[in-house]
Amino acid sequence: MAAIELRGLTKVYPGGVKALDSLDLDIPDGEFFALLGPSGCGKTTLLRTIAGLETATGGAVVIGERDVTGVQPGGRDVAMVFQDYALFPHMDVTDNIAYPLRIKKVAKGARREKAEEVGARLGLDHLMDRRPGQLSGGQQQRVALARVMATQAQAFLFDEPLSNLDARLRLEARTFLKKLQRELGVTTVFVTHDQAEALAMADRMAVMEAGHIRQIGTPVEVFQRPANTFVAGFIGSTPMNLLDGAVRGDTLEVAGCKVAVPIAAEGRLTDGEKIVYGVRPEYMAYSAGPAEGVLSGKVAIVENLGASHLVTLDVNDVLVQAVVPEGSEPAVGDDGHALPRRDRALVYRDGELV
Amino acid sequence: MTRFVLGRIGFCTLIAVLLAFFTIPLLWLVTAPFTSDPSYEVKVPDFTWDNFQAVVEHPYALPSLYNSLVLSVGTAVLVVLLAALAAYALSRVRLPGRDALLYALLLLSSIITGTAAMVPLFQLAVELNLIDSHLGLILILTGGLLPAAIFMLKDFMDSTPKSYEESARVFGASPLQIVRHVVVPLVRPGLATIGVWALANVWGNFLMPYLLLSDVEKQPAAVITYTLYTEGGQANLSMLSTFGLLYSIPVVLMYLFVSKKYGFRFHGGIKR
Ligand SMILES: Nc1ncnc2c1ncn2[C@@H]1O[C@H](COP(=O)(O)OP(=O)(O)OP(=O)(O)O)[C@@H](O)[C@H]1O
Numbered sequence: 269m270a271a272i273e274l275r276g277l278t279k280v281y282p283g284g285v286k287a288l289d290s291l292d293l294d295i296p297d298g299e300f301f302a303l304l305g306p307s308g309c310g311k312t313t314l315l316r317t318i319a320g321l322e323t324a325t326g327g328a329v330v331i332g333e334r335d336v337t338g339v340q341p342g343g344r345d346v347a348m349v350f351q352d353y354a355l356f357p358h359m360d361v362t363d364n365i366a367y368p369l370r371i372k373k374v375a376k377g378a379r380r381e382k383a384e385e386v387g388a389r390l391g392l393d394h395l396m397d398r399r400p401g402q403l404s405g406g407q408q409q410r411v412a413l414a415r416v417m418a419t420q421a422q423a424f425l426f427d428e429p430l431s432n433l434d435a436r437l438r439l440e441a442r443t444f445l446k447k448l449q450r451e452l453g454v455t456t457v458f459v460t461h462d463q464a465e466a467l468a469m470a471d472r473m474a475v476m477e478a479g480h481i482r483q484i485g486t487p488v489e490v491f492q493r494p495a496n497t498f499v500a501g502f503i504g505s506t507p508m509n510l511l512d513g514a515v516r517g518d519t520l521e522v523a524g525c526k527v528a529v530p531i532a533a534e535g536r537l538t539d540g541e542k543i544v545y546g547v548r549p550e551y552m553a554y555s556a557g558p559a560e561g562v563l564s565g566k567v568a569i570v571e572n573l574g575a576s577h578l579v580t581l582d583v584n585d586v587l588v589q590a591v592v593p594e595g596s597e598p599a600v601g602d603d604g605h606a607l608p609r610r611d612r613a614l615v616y617r618d619g620e621l622v
Numbered sequence: 623m624t625r626f627v628l629g630r631i632g633f634c635t636l637i638a639v640l641l642a643f644f645t646i647p648l649l650w651l652v653t654a655p656f657t658s659d660p661s662y663e664v665k666v667p668d669f670t671w672d673n674f675q676a677v678v679e680h681p682y683a684l685p686s687l688y689n690s691l692v693l694s695v696g697t698a699v700l701v702v703l704l705a706a707l708a709a710y711a712l713s714r715v716r717l718p719g720r721d722a723l724l725y726a727l728l729l730l731s732s733i734i735t736g737t738a739a740m741v742p743l744f745q746l747a748v749e750l751n752l753i754d755s756h757l758g759l760i761l762i763l764t765g766g767l768l769p770a771a772i773f774m775l776k777d778f779m780d781s782t783p784k785s786y787e788e789s790a791r792v793f794g795a796s797p798l799q800i801v802r803h804v805v806v807p808l809v810r811p812g813l814a815t816i817g818v819w820a821l822a823n824v825w826g827n828f829l830m831p832y833l834l835l836s837d838v839e840k841q842p843a844a845v846i847t848y849t850l851y852t853e854g855g856q857a858n859l860s861m862l863s864t865f866g867l868l869y870s871i872p873v874v875l876m877y878l879f880v881s882k883k884y885g886f887r888f889h890g891g892i893k894r
């Protein structure tokens with residue numbers, strides 16, 4: 269087990285695409301770390317550079333106190349699960365799982381034994397003689413995990429290992445993977461573009477945008493206090509309300525309404541400055557009657573979320589969303605009022621959290 | 623309507639003529655060896671084994687088939703081995719001017735074993751003391767087939783996903799291990815295709831062995847066929863047809879075997 273440290277890591281692809289721009293990152297030993305970001309932001313590139321499949325243009329990769337920037341992938345003692353699993357189609361499950369041991373020149377008997385053991389742990393015992401082509405997506409994913417586990421590497425790198433599973437299996441695999449990582453205690457870097465996955469599984473996470481890390485923190489920190497409007501808009505199953513506004517004395521003017529200054533921003537604002545007011549739909553108290561400091565408008569859309577409803581209010585031509593518990597949802601066209609929670613609302617100045 | 627019918631009739635006639643054009647020689651090939659006194663017509667055979675007896679007794683006939691085997695297997699093995707390594711490297715390593723190199727090779731290859739290079743090749747073989755030697759011939763034939771083989775195999779390798787190899791690399795496999803454990807099994811159908819193609823190519827090659835092997839005992843079947851005349855200088859049809867049948871059977875068997883064994887590709891392991 270080992271910590272992973274990236275210092276000023278830069279990757280420029282031939283042709284001039286700057287996929288990673290001077291990244292610094294510290295992942296302590298045994299942590300389950302998620303890399304989250306939109307498509308094309310450089311997640312796969314970062315993972316491949318840690319694995320050594322791409323050579324860094326600048327900066328250093330340190331795994332377990334050892335600078336491995338110039339070391340071949342095989343010498344870094346990391347194991348990787350590819351997005352497409354890359355199980356060898358001409359080998360059965362046993363041989364696939366045992367392959368890393370074959371490279372390490374472990375005797376045939378011993379490596380079969382190890383493969384059986386790991387396979388059994390992941391519930392693959394009855395599939396050991398099959399070829400990858402004869403397995404379902406979920407089973408293939410577990411074989412890929414088993415193969416990585418058999419390596420006993422210092423760190424695991426997963427590139428969207430759940431993205432090929434259907435929604436239901438994905439939830440199962442999520443829990444399973446998290447439990448497995450807990451038990452093994454191996455430092456794991458996990459790439460995903462699904463924010464819910466990152467929030468649910470990670471000990472800590474980084475949100476990336478265009479080769480930069482925009483925020484690092486625990487899922488709670490990232491969810492409750494997004495460091496900038498990019499992260500704020502990216503995290504959360506219903507996007508955060510980000511409303512243009514201005515400071516007016518000791519209140520804020522947002523979408524033509526007067527709202528209270530959030531607790532987090534108290535005393536940090538100057539009168540008259542332009543800000544962006546951010547509040548999650550989940551942190552809005554909806555009511556039919558007016559009150560002090562609410563955003564008031566007409567109900568434009570009501571969406572069913574299952575146990576709750578997402579109500580979109582038209583507040584002076586600005587759309588504001590609030591989550592309303594089931595049973596009390598309004599009808600389209602009603603007058604509605606949403607009161608932001610002062611302890612959860614945020615203020616952004618020039619895109620950065622105040 | 624009548625035009626349509628006439629058209630159909632014309633079309634079918636054309637097909638029939640074309641079919642006859644290709645089947646009649648084949649029919650001749652399987653009937654003539656079993657006929658006592660074969661001519662150029664296809665006759666119902668009287669099932670004699672005399673012709674085979676004559677071939678077996680011919681001093682050079684059967685040894686020449688063995689020579690053919692040595693030459694074609696030797697060349698095929700060499701071509702597959704070298705082409706696999708070269709194609710893998712060309713497919714995976716980015717070289718400036720790689721495609722130009724490949725096309726130039728392909729273009730030159732048709733010249734190397736072609737008629738144009740006959741004289742220089744002969745002189746080269748004489749200089750290198752490779753005249754009248756199976757090894758020399760194998761090397762020259764390999765050189766002629768390699769570019770096309772590399773070209774075809776590279777295409778094959780380009781279409782196999784890289785992540786198999788990258789996965790093996792992260793586990794610490796060396797480049798040669800990756801080729802042996804991962805690439806070769808994945809492109810096996812391609813290798814088989816190239817092997818069969820090289821084998822059949824050498825099996826049927828007349829010009830090169832005729833040019834470079836003067837010792838009758840070393841000559842392959844393709845060259846020996848050319849010597850099967852009666853004392854009168856007439857083509858010895860009973861010998862020719864029988865030898866021709868024996869000469870073609872191995873190739874047919876090989877095609878059947880290979881298409882049965884490799885006429886499939888592996889699936890799975892990569893989720894799309
Ligand atoms: N081999 C390559 N050559 C040139 N540019 C590349 C190469 N691979 C990736 N890129 C570019 O680098 C950037 C980052 O790509 P990367 O694959 O790391 O994104 P990603 O975050 O993994 O995206 P996704 O979620 O779609 O997998 C993209 O702009 C991409 O076009």
Ligand SMILES: [Mg+2]
Pocket residue numbers: 311312313
């Ligand atoms: Mg990716």
